Amino acid sequence: xxxxxxxxxxxxxxxxxxxxxxxxxxxxxxxxxxxxxxxxxxxxxxxxxxxxxxxxxxxxxxxxxxxxxxxxxxxxxxxxxxxxxxxxxxxxxxxxxxxxxxxxxxxxxxxxxxxxxxxxxxxxxxxxxxxxxxxxxxxxxxxxxxxxxxxxxxxxxxxxxxxxxxxxxxxxxxxxxxxxxxxxxxxxxxxxxxxxxxxxxxxxxxxxxxxxxxxxxxxxxxxxxxxxxxxxxxxxxxxxxxxxxxxxxxxxxxxxxxxxxxxxxxxxxxxxxxxxxxxxxxxxxxxxxxxxxxxxxxxxxxxxxxxxxxxxxxxxxxxxxxxxxxxxxxxxxxxxxxxxxxxxxxxxxxxxxxxxxxxxxxxxxxxxxxxxxxxxxxxxxxxxxxxxxxxxxxxxxx
Numbered sequence: 001x002x003x004x005x006x007x008x009x010x011x012x013x014x015x016x017x018x019x020x021x022x023x024x025x026x027x028x029x030x031x032x033x034x035x036x037x038x039x040x041x042x043x044x045x046x047x048x049x050x051x052x053x054x055x056x057x058x059x060x061x062x063x064x065x066x067x068x069x070x071x072x073x074x075x076x077x078x079x080x081x082x083x084x085x086x087x088x089x090x091x092x093x094x095x096x097x098x099x100x101x102x103x104x105x106x107x108x109x110x111x112x113x114x115x116x117x118x119x120x121x122x123x124x125x126x127x128x129x130x131x132x133x134x135x136x137x138x139x140x141x142x143x144x145x146x147x148x149x150x151x152x153x154x155x156x157x158x159x160x161x162x163x164x165x166x167x168x169x170x171x172x173x174x175x176x177x178x179x180x181x182x183x184x185x186x187x188x189x190x191x192x193x194x195x196x197x198x199x200x201x202x203x204x205x206x207x208x209x210x211x212x213x214x215x216x217x218x219x220x221x222x223x224x225x226x227x228x229x230x231x232x233x234x235x236x237x238x239x240x241x242x243x244x245x246x247x248x249x250x251x252x253x254x255x256x257x258x259x260x261x262x263x264x265x266x267x268x269x270x271x272x273x274x275x276x277x278x279x280x281x282x283x284x285x286x287x288x289x290x291x292x293x294x295x296x297x298x299x300x301x302x303x304x305x306x307x308x309x310x311x312x313x314x315x316x317x318x319x320x321x322x323x324x325x326x327x328x329x330x331x332x333x334x335x336x337x338x339x340x341x342x343x344x345x346x347x348x349x350x351x352x353x354x355x356x357x358x359x360x361x362x363x364x365x366x367x368x369x370x371x372x373x374x375x376x377x378x379x380x381x382x383x384x385x386x387x388x389x390x391x392x393x394x395x396x397x398x
Contacts, residue, residue, distance in 0.1 A: 020121060023135070027117040027142055031151055034392055035110040038152040039103075041396050046101040048081050049108075049156040053091035054101075061240050071253045073242065080241045082249030085233065086193040087159045105154035109162060113151025116166035117142035120362075123169050126176040127366040133373050136381055137366045141169075144384030145307050145358055146350045149391040158348075161355045163194040168359040171205075181209055181222035189230030196234070196248075197336045197356050202227055204328035208321065262341040269339060276338045280351050283344070292393050300344020300351040303358075306387050307350075309380040310361045315368030323367065326360045333357040349391040 014020055046054075048063060055064050062078040071082045090108045094100050100107065120141030124134040142148065147165055150158040171187040174180065184205060192199035206223055213219040235245030242249055251267055265271050283301035285294040303310060316323050337353045345352030369377060 019135075023121045023138065024118050027120075028114050030143070031114045031117055031148070032110055034148070035106055035113075035152045035154065038392070038396055039106045039154060042154075044102045047105045047154075047156050048083075049088050049091050049159070050094070050101050050104040052081060052088050054095050056088070056092070057095050061237075069254050071250070071255060073249045073253045075242070080249060082253040083156070084160060084193055084196060085237045086163055086190065087156050090159070090163075105156065109151050109154045109159055112159065112162040112166060113147065116147055116162055116169060117151075119166065119169040119173070123173055123363065124366055126173060127363050129366075129370040129373065133369055136373075136378070137362070137369065140307075140309050140365065140381045140384060141359075141362050144309055144381055144388055145362065146348075146352060146355050146388065146391070148388050149349050149395060150352065150355070152392060153395065157345075158352070160194045161352065164191050164198055165355060165359055167191040167194065168198070172359065172363055175205065179209065181219045182226060184209070185223040185226035189226045192227075192230050193234065195356050197333055199227070199231070200332040200336070201329045201360075203332055204325045208325045259342065259346065262343075265341065267341055268336055269341065272341050272343075273338050276340070276343060279344050280338070280354065283351070292390070292397050294390070294394075296349055296391070296394060298347055300348055300353075303351050303354055305350075306391065307358065307384045308387070309365060309377075309384040310358065312368050312377055312380060313361045313364035315372060316364040317368075320367075323364065326364050326367075329360045330357045330364075333360075349394060 045067070047067060051063055051065055051067075052061075055062065062080050063072075066072065066079055073080045073082055090112060091104055094104050094107070121134070121138040123141060124137035128134040128137045147162070150161050167187050167190050171184055171191065174183050174187060185202070188198065188202050188205065191201075202223075206220075209219055209223055210216050238247055238249070239245045242252075251263070255263065262272065279297070279300055279302070281302055281304065283297050283299070284305065285296055285301065287293060288295050316326075318324055318327055333356045334354075337356055340353065342353070344350070344354070
């Protein structure tokens with residue numbers, strides 16, 4: 001009954017909120033339409049996550065067929081995808097409907113991306129200054145970050161980022177509202193099942209929970225149990241595939257020679273930090289003589305040429321406890337991202353891996369806009385939307 005009452009209350013609240021309805025329609029139309037157009041410019045067919053989901057229904061954890069050999073681990077003649085578990089889960093409901101398999105990659109990415117885009121508005125309403133500025137913030141989250149360009153690709157690698165952004169938005173909403181330790185632990189744990197680096201945000205958020213709690217033992221247990229469960233699930237999935245709960249597969253999977261040379265220096269190494277930072281801050285465009293003319297690097301490029309509005313976040317400062325937690329989350333996630341051998345994420349537009357910490361920067365920008373929102377902020381958000389839209393044009397016409 002409580003669930004039914006909650007749903008009825010939410011439905012009533014939505015009906016009386018024309019702004020939210022308009023926002024949801026806008027996001028669904030733009031994301032859905034853009035995904036459909038993008039799908040017409042590429043091949044159709046099930047990807048590895050759809051194949052794996054169907055194989056899981058018959059008790060297999062390996063792939064019965066391959067569409068690529070990248071990130072594949074071969075053990076005793078069986079092929080396994082080096083990938084976290086959560087990106088496979090949305091495909092499972094589609095397994096009984098084989099006629100949907102060729103479209104599954106687009107369906108799953110569009111649905112997850114649209115829901116994440118919807119959440120940009122409630123997130124903005126909780127952390128922003130109110131009024132029309134909240135819609136600017138929501139537009140930044142949904143159309144001024146790589147959330148949009150990652151959605152339209154129908155790629156299971158990108159799906160992990162979409163899931164992580166959606167769950168991070170939910171966690172940040174929960175942090176603002178009720179701060180239930182078990183809910184936060186569950187959301188962070190699920191986020192880590194999509195993007196393992198995000199398990200690290202449990203440190204600043206967990207410490208903040210304990211600092212403000214009177215019953216620290218109960219809070220610590222409620223927060224830690226779902227996190228430990230997520231770690232256990234990850235370890236189990238790795239053990240099933242690779243024979244060890246500590247083997248993720250990324251260190252032994254087949255990859256291209258240039259990446260293999262970088263991996264030889266370490267999956268995570270300080271030697272990767274300088275080139276990754278250079279790419280993150282200074283990577284630019286090349287030029288060609290055919291439309292759309294500007295050519296982004298296949299390894300990713302500067303976040304200042306995809307989401308320059310993150311600069312607004314620096315106006316939030318670090319004096320407030322909330323800001324300290326958010327900046328700490330950015331830092332603890334950014335460290336392994338920049339130490340990773342994979343650069344910005346091969347074959348992508350922008351610095352894809354930065355999406356692990358961009359949601360926290362969006363919230364910091366929203367907080368900063370409580371003190372200042374003028375022409376500079378409008379220009380930075382407008383440029384972010386422009387650059388992201390260019391990424392869409394590039395992906396369609398490249």
